[in-house]
Amino acid sequence: xxxxxxxxxxxxxxxxxxxxxxxxxxxxxxxxxxxxxxxxxxxxxxxxxxxxxxxxxxxxxxxxxxxxxxxxxxxxxxxxxxxxxxxxxxxxxxxxxxxxxxxxxxxxxxxxxxxxxxxxxxxxxxxxxxxxxxxxxxxxxxxxxxxxxxxxxxxxxxxxxxxxxxxxxxxxxxxxxxxxxxxxxxxxxxxxxxxxxxxxxxxxxxxxxxxxxxxxxxxxxxxxxxxxxxxxxxxxxxxxxxxxxxxxxxxxxxxxxxxxxxx
Amino acid sequence: xxxxxxxxxxxxxxxxxxxxxxxxxxxxxxxxxxxxxxxxxxxxxxxxxxxxxxxxxxxxxxxxxxxxxxxxxxxxxxxxxxxxxxxxxxxxxxxxxxxxxxxxxxxxxxxxxxxxxxxxxxxxxxxxxxxxxxxxxxxxxxxxxxxxxxxxxxxxxxxxxxxxxxxxxxxxxxxxxxxxxxxxxxxxxxxxxxxxxxxxxxxxxxxxxxxxxxxxxxxxxxxxxxxxxxxxxxxxxxxxxxxxxxxxxxxxxxxxxxxxxxxxxxxx
Amino acid sequence: xxxxxxxxxxxxxxxxxxxxxxxxxxxxxxxxxxxxxxxxxxxxxxxxxxxxxxxxxxxxxxxxxxxxxxxxxxxxxxxxxxxxxxxxxxxxxxxxxxxxxxxxxxxxxxxxxxxxxxxxxxxxxxxxxxxxxxxxxxxxxxxxxxxxxxxxxxxxxxxxxxxxxxxxxxxxxxxxxxxxxxxxxxxxxxxxxxxxxxxxxxxxxxxxxxxxxxxxxxxxxxxxxxxxxxxxxxxxxxxxxxxxxxxxxxxxxxxxxxxxxxxxxxxxxxxxxxxxxxxxxxxxxxxxxxxxxxxxxxxxxxxxxxxxxxxxxxxxxxxxxxxxxxxxxxxxxxxxx
Numbered sequence: 001x002x003x004x005x006x007x008x009x010x011x012x013x014x015x016x017x018x019x020x021x022x023x024x025x026x027x028x029x030x031x032x033x034x035x036x037x038x039x040x041x042x043x044x045x046x047x048x049x050x051x052x053x054x055x056x057x058x059x060x061x062x063x064x065x066x067x068x069x070x071x072x073x074x075x076x077x078x079x080x081x082x083x084x085x086x087x088x089x090x091x092x093x094x095x096x097x098x099x100x101x102x103x104x105x106x107x108x109x110x111x112x113x114x115x116x117x118x119x120x121x122x123x124x125x126x127x128x129x130x131x132x133x134x135x136x137x138x139x140x141x142x143x144x145x146x147x148x149x150x151x152x153x154x155x156x157x158x159x160x161x162x163x164x165x166x167x168x169x170x171x172x173x174x175x176x177x178x179x180x181x182x183x184x185x186x187x188x189x190x191x192x193x194x195x196x197x198x199x200x201x202x203x204x205x206x207x208x209x210x211x212x213x214x215x216x217x218x219x220x221x222x223x224x225x226x227x228x229x230x231x232x233x234x235x236x237x238x239x240x241x242x243x244x245x246x247x248x249x250x251x252x253x254x255x256x257x258x259x260x261x262x263x
Numbered sequence: 264x265x266x267x268x269x270x271x272x273x274x275x276x277x278x279x280x281x282x283x284x285x286x287x288x289x290x291x292x293x294x295x296x297x298x299x300x301x302x303x304x305x306x307x308x309x310x311x312x313x314x315x316x317x318x319x320x321x322x323x324x325x326x327x328x329x330x331x332x333x334x335x336x337x338x339x340x341x342x343x344x345x346x347x348x349x350x351x352x353x354x355x356x357x358x359x360x361x362x363x364x365x366x367x368x369x370x371x372x373x374x375x376x377x378x379x380x381x382x383x384x385x386x387x388x389x390x391x392x393x394x395x396x397x398x399x400x401x402x403x404x405x406x407x408x409x410x411x412x413x414x415x416x417x418x419x420x421x422x423x424x425x426x427x428x429x430x431x432x433x434x435x436x437x438x439x440x441x442x443x444x445x446x447x448x449x450x451x452x453x454x455x456x457x458x459x460x461x462x463x464x465x466x467x468x469x470x471x472x473x474x475x476x477x478x479x480x481x482x483x484x485x486x487x488x489x490x491x492x493x494x495x496x497x498x499x500x501x502x503x504x505x506x507x508x509x510x511x512x513x514x515x516x517x518x519x520x521x522x523x524x525x526x527x528x529x530x531x
Numbered sequence: 532x533x534x535x536x537x538x539x540x541x542x543x544x545x546x547x548x549x550x551x552x553x554x555x556x557x558x559x560x561x562x563x564x565x566x567x568x569x570x571x572x573x574x575x576x577x578x579x580x581x582x583x584x585x586x587x588x589x590x591x592x593x594x595x596x597x598x599x600x601x602x603x604x605x606x607x608x609x610x611x612x613x614x615x616x617x618x619x620x621x622x623x624x625x626x627x628x629x630x631x632x633x634x635x636x637x638x639x640x641x642x643x644x645x646x647x648x649x650x651x652x653x654x655x656x657x658x659x660x661x662x663x664x665x666x667x668x669x670x671x672x673x674x675x676x677x678x679x680x681x682x683x684x685x686x687x688x689x690x691x692x693x694x695x696x697x698x699x700x701x702x703x704x705x706x707x708x709x710x711x712x713x714x715x716x717x718x719x720x721x722x723x724x725x726x727x728x729x730x731x732x733x734x735x736x737x738x739x740x741x742x743x744x745x746x747x748x749x750x751x752x753x754x755x756x757x758x759x760x761x762x763x764x765x766x767x768x769x770x771x772x773x774x775x776x777x778x779x780x781x782x783x784x785x786x787x788x789x790x791x792x793x794x795x796x797x798x799x800x801x802x803x804x805x806x807x808x809x810x811x812x813x814x815x816x817x818x819x820x821x822x823x824x825x826x827x828x829x830x831x832x833x834x835x836x837x838x839x840x841x842x843x844x845x846x847x848x849x850x851x852x853x854x855x856x857x858x859x860x861x862x863x864x865x866x867x868x
Contacts, residue, residue: 024442031450034466035457042319042461043311170288173295180303189307194314271661278657282648357642363609364644365661366633527611527625529549530604 003096004104011108022116029070029121036062036189037129050193051224060133061191063125064216068147069188071118072154072211073109076175078102080165083258092255099251102162103155110151139222142229146215149236153207156243163247166254181206187213192226200226207239271367275375283379294384301334301388304456321458324400325488331392332480333455336419338385344424346377350431351439359526370428370519402487411486414505419479421508425515426451426476432515435522451476458484460494471496478507536621538585538712538745540606545615547576547601547769575601577769578615583762585712586743588735590750590760590777594860598769599749600717606747607637607715619713633662636706640718643702645690651701652686655708662709669708676704679734696727703731707738713745720752732758753852767860777852784855785824790831792818793844807831 040058048054079102082088091098125131135143161178165171182188185208192200192213203209204227214232217225227235267273312323321329346353350373353359362372402408430447433440451474459467459481470477478500485492485501492498550570576598583589593599604610605617608624608631617624624631637644645654659669677683680700685693693701699719706714716735720728736759739746748759756763756777763780765773773780789810797815811819822831828847835842 021442024446027446028449031453035453035462038461038463038466039311039318039457043315043317170292172292173299176296176299180299183303184306184310190310194310196313269660271657274657274660278646278649278653281653282646285648357639360604360609361639361642361644363628364607364632364635364637366629367661524611527609528613530601530610 004100007101007104008108008111011105011112026117026121029066029117030124033062033066033121033125033129036066052221053191053193056132057220058191059129060131060220061216062189063122063129063131064133064219065188065212067118067121067125068150068212068215070121071110071114072151073106073113075102075106075109075158076162078105079159079162080171083165088258092258099159099247102159106155106158133219135219139219142222143215143219146218146232146236149233149240150211150215152240153210153236153243156240156247157207160243160247160250163251163254166251166257181208182211185209186211187216191217207243210236210239272371272375275372276378279376279378280380283381290381290384293381294387297384297388301330305330308456319458319461322399324396324398325484325490326458327392327396327399328402328484328488329458329480330456331389331396332415332419332483333452334385334389334392335416336423336479337452338382338389339416339420340382340423340427341385342379342382343374343420344427345379345382346373346375347424347427347431348444349377351434351441354434355438369523370516400488408487411483415483418504418506418508419483421512422476422479422504423451425508425511428515429518432519432522435526455480468496471500475507475511478504536618538743539618539620540581540583540713540745540747541616541618542582542606543580543616545576545579545602545605545617546574546613547598547605547610548613549573549575574769576605576612576766579766579769579771580615581764581771581774583745583747585745586739587762588739588746588748588759589762589764590748590756591764591766592749592756592856593766597767599766602766603715603717603747603749607635608632633709634711635713635715636709636711637715638702638706638717638719640699640716640721643690643698644705645698645701647691648689650687650689651682651693654690654701654705658705658708664709668710672708672710673704676707679737680704680730695722696724699723699727699731703734707744710742711744713747716746716748716750718750718752719748720750720755728752728754735759753856757852781852781855787821787823789848790820790822790828791844791846791848792820792835792840792842794818794835795841795843798838798840807834 037059040062041055044053044055044058046055048057079088079098082091082098088098091101157178161171161174164174168174184190185203185206187209188211192203192209195203214225214227218229218232222229225232268277308318308326309323311318312326316322318326341348353373359369359373362369362376365372396402426447430440430444433443454462454470455476459470459477462470467477471482482495482500483504484490485495492501495501550572553569553571579602591599591602601610605612606619606624608619608628611625619631620634622631645651646657655669655673658664659666677686680703682697682701682704685697685701688697690698690701703719714735719735720731723731732755735746738744739759746759748755750756760777763773763775763777764771765780794816799815808821809818810821811817820831828845832842832845
């Protein structure tokens, strides 16, 4: 257990040292938010549409979903670089689990991003973009729940793709595919409400909208959720279980493949 | 033809292409990357249009035109100005000193040595975008329009290329410009994927007169789409792409020379 | 380019100053240094002057950080002098970069000037175009260098596949293909095997004699110096410590010589050899001793025979450049002219 805590602390510290990266990434996130707020203000009529989605709500949506996304750290190379360099053989001999180590690494970085990016960005947006979010305690608790569940889904998908590096030399195309799907289907930019019916139903079968769309909406429009909260929780658990099974399988089979292939 | 091949810069470009042929795999990956990126962006916009029909008066075909001009310019720039993107590594490894030891222009060498055909991936996507634009909107491709299209791409490429040169010249003063570069490349693309009129007036002024990327696709679109220019600052801005490109280029060269002089007095 | 200046280097009162930021210690200090940092000057090159004539081979030596590479960078036009004058082939290198580089050749031991992914001959052809070399001249010279340096066998190989020795030989040819009248060599034999070192040195010497190419050599390899160099310029802490003939330098600062003694039988010489410093003692039969320069060999033989040693073999080792330099590098204050 100590190892993982230590690792969280290490990757947190590593993130601090990259100061310029820090400032530019905040700027990037702000730009991103700004662009989308501009778009929504331009295309959504004042009075709102679709059961009360107003430009103000979409502004808050853009900020919230981007913030959540910003706090999920990217750690693509962690496992795949170990596989490529063969370092993984050494890691496998040590008394810790690589997937858990990976989790620790992501948690560490995400903690840093939450504190060093998430919070400043939130403060900045509240003043600059005039966000008003009225939250009841219950809603906030529900939000925290979904946030953590969503983080787990995020981690499991990342683990899955990283494990593909046992099978393919270049995993990069898979990450690209993943990012493209996330951009489109996770609610990072467009809320599920705006999708045509048939597409909406298809997407609900994937884990993607659970990443950003639902946590954001449970905070912003708790009374107009597409799926009620309890059913939502159920869906989260189903997704997590399925993803857990798939990624564990791929990972374990991948490890087994390693000595056979010679590493 | 012979004279062509005897020009040092042309030969350096050819050599660069030959060298990079070795790494064919990267081309495919690169193509996949930008394909994935643009497809997801297009999906997002398509969704918005499906729901809202237009974005501040710009319909699907017109937005496609914006994309077309942007992607073409990006394609030309990533082919020709690739050397500026890797300039911080270039200087750090001592390759810049080697460039100084040859009786040729420094910028000329840096651009020629790193000439990168993978930028053509952008161009192929640009053609796709052009076809889609034509499918959605009727544009009369007479001689004048084709000519002005080429001019616009040249101007847009000059604008983006000049920005690259200016960002690269920061390397003369600081060790790394990675983050700055990432920020500039990122924003110069993101802002332009939507029509400028969705942004606040301040931002529009900024993107027209201070960081003048709007000239790459927004203003020239008015010309091709025959849009009413009464909403923008001045109707003549429509023709500003090439002049702005040339202007920025001179500024970029000037700043570059300043950087070279600084390097000459302080070393690496 | 004036003909009287051809192949010459003139350096007058040359200085190069760098400003270093003094970083403050501690947390508070590092924040402060973001806003304001004190700068203090470092005189990498401090008011040096020398003239090199056409056809000279000059060794430019000094300990690390002495100002060697800074000087070379100024001579080749990479860096601008802070003050003073440089004329290479009669022109200021920094402000006349394109013209000056046409007539100089530079070899950096650690970095190649060849095109990494292309076959070797392609690099030569590119150089032909860059330096606008007449084709017949180019062919003639290239053939000559291929022969001299043994490049034939790997002419079609990609440069990245070449061994270090092959690459160095190719780099040398590449630096000469445009017929420069001045050649700058920075660590040209570093990491090379003995045979290749030999080829490289002999080629440089030969071309210097045939074509009167001026050579400036910066190296830590003293065999390079001893084989090639007529004139030695020694720089330390930015100032020139010595500028003159190499052999004179060695003789001038020779303080002692070494004698190798091989005895027929074991004899304990230790205590009796006062005045002589014993450097090596192998089984009390093979000795290396250091004696003052003016001590005669006859005296030494006498002393040893008195102690009962029968000398089978005796060798006088000439003063090595290495020894003299070590003394100087160590910072010992030697009276230099």
